[in-house]
Amino acid sequence: MGGESAYVVDLAASDDETHRDRLRGASSIRTLGTVRGVESLGTRQVYANPWMTVREDEIQRADGSSGIYGVVDKPDFALVIPLDGERVRLVEQFRYPIGLRRWEFPQGTAPDRADSDPLQLAARELREETGLRAGKMIELGLLDVAPGMSSQRGRVFLATQLTEGFHEREHEEQDMRSRWFPRAEFEAMISKGEITDAQSIAAYTLLLLHEHSQP
Incomplete structure (x- = not known):
């Protein structure tokens, strides 16, 4: 999106300085001072x-x-779409501001408003919330959460070559649960208003665009 192509990261070779430098550069996305006349x-x-x-x-x-x-x-976040064949992994938790439990893709920010490498943050959120480890990550694009009121932005990653493990959820996530959904069921839940998380829906659109661009 926005002229950026999908970027593939093989986590087995994640020590490559080129990979890390590119992702760090991609996370420097705020502009200060005079902007377009304001x-x-x-x-x-x-x-x-x-x-x-x-x-x-x-x-x-x-x-x-x-x-x-x-x-x-708020600090920039990472959102991860864990994809295994024709199923995706979601997490469900209570969202206090709206007073409802909601299914969504794993996502989050670094502790204490710290800046974090987007790839490392994505891998951490995936591991903490689902217990999954990914052998490969593909960066799909950038999202602005609510640009009319917030500076927060986020990077979306597709996670594949997944292995199961134990989750490492934070204290605030103690009510969270996680499970696999067939993609057809996930899409039906969006249509029926059962999945309403804007970041998750936008991220899925990035996934569809990525898939359509593949030969």
Whole structure:
């Protein structure tokens, strides 16, 4: 997407410096200062916790008028699509802000708002939430979560050559469960509104586009 081609990473050869350098470069995706006529004049932090910060920026628009912009800053995330033949692995957990349990692809951020190599983060989230280890990862693309209010962005990976293992879930994920779904059932759950996680649905679209591009 956005002119970026899928990038294949063989995890058996993941010590290759070229692979790591490219992925680190891909994670440097924020722009500061004047952007297309909107200038940031100042900022103040309104709220912070270990997972996010909220700031209010004073801005000046191209016509000289002033204003404010509230921004939620969260670290970049990685989302993983574990694919084994014609089935995908999902996780289900309680999402407190909406008060509902939801099935979605494994995804997450590094602890304490730290920056992390996207590939390493993807492998970690896959292992922690499902216990799966991937022999190969393909980077499918980039997602903006809610660009009207948040700076958070995420990288999507396709994980294949999977082996089962024990999960390593964090304390906040103690209610999580995981299982395989046939792709046809997964797509039906989207159609019926049973899967509503925007990142998961967008990531699946990237997978379909990737598959359509293959000879």
